[in-house]
Amino acid sequence: MFAARDEILSDRVLDDKIAKMCVTDHTTDSDKQIDLTDEVSNFSLLSALSSQPLVGPVTIENSENVHVGNVIYINNIRVVDNPGWTMVSKDRKPQFPLIRRIEWLAQPSVNPKEYLEEPARFVIISHTATEEGFSQAENVLLARLTQTFHIESRGWDDIAYNFMIGSDGNVYEGRGWNVVGSHTQGYNARSVGIAFIGCFLNNLPPATSLLKCKNLIEFGVKIGAIRQDYQLLGQCQCRPFLSPGQRLFDEIKTWENWNENVTPSNPGV
Template sequence: MEQNEYASDCLSVRIVSRAQWRAAPPKQKERLKSLARRVVIHHTALPSCQGLEACKEQIFSIQRGHMTERGFSDIGYNFLVEGGGIVFEGRGWGVMGAHSKGNNHDSLGIAFMGNFNNDAPSKEAMLSVKQLLQSGVSQGFLCKEFALLGHRDLGSTECPGEKLYSALPKLRGTT
């Protein structure tokens, strides 16, 4: 596989904390029992947002929906990334998500904000996720030889959308 334009040299990724986007506290928090062995890529299937303020409200709304309508203890994803490349902490590192039923015990869920059935993910968002994955490996939260999957690889869904799914090989380079 070619080394692609999303590869980076030890650049740190900017993560907006739960406190910064004013997350509601989780009802409960279950830690992963070991390093995450898989990364599951999702899309929110909502209109894309860009920028800190525009996306904070959308993420808060996603969390509210996950907790009230779906009965989750928190937002389902470990991280979310908007089109400009800003990464938002969902459940965060080392916490079991609720992003892919039956597959959360050893995985990390990352959602790209937007609908990628027709729109391609931005280079900025792809680069940020690549950096996030590198950071997870270097910090000891993610196995070095992790599997990268689209949500559709684990169930009957269109998620993460055709354009994002076809871009997943670009995230699979060296970490």
């Protein structure tokens, strides 16, 4: 069987020796089938369809501007909208839309990663105490500079945070899920550290960035990286720091699961 459009045949003058070529409709669309019977030779058929490429099932995933080639007709095109993350197969975890390490030119961790033994009990919000980035280009630079500072000046293995959030509304992958960070001494082995890129003593990150942080936490719970009964903390509750900045700290106090009882003198660990 060869799948083809009936229009192909109308533009061809087939060899006189070709006989009994039966064309039948599919039950679900207007495509045609060419059923070879009696004296129809493969050579004659291929001659008739030589300039018409025949394409089997094609799957294109997470791609743009795809060039398929010299194809006249593609059957059963299905466009699937990406809802943010998609379970591609049973063997792959859902993905959260973020800027991955390779995209912000992160250098590899100095030493092998250390992993959490269980889902994170704490979600700790901080800020990077740097300039604020309002474009992806600005935040890529700030993330790269922060990683260099943490490795070369602080002597840490990698950038301190599990994730960073820019004022462009993007999440930037730091150490990632289930990896021990270096953001909050005494809590690192039990927490996910999320840092907003910038300094937020007197102003808030944009609403889109705040929402993206909430969505990231919700996603972490959904995939089992964060406990359902997690405790949300500002870094200033764990260490005597100004981070995440008073204005941002006032904001996260209104978020779900914030624990007001934790202080540097009354730790939650």
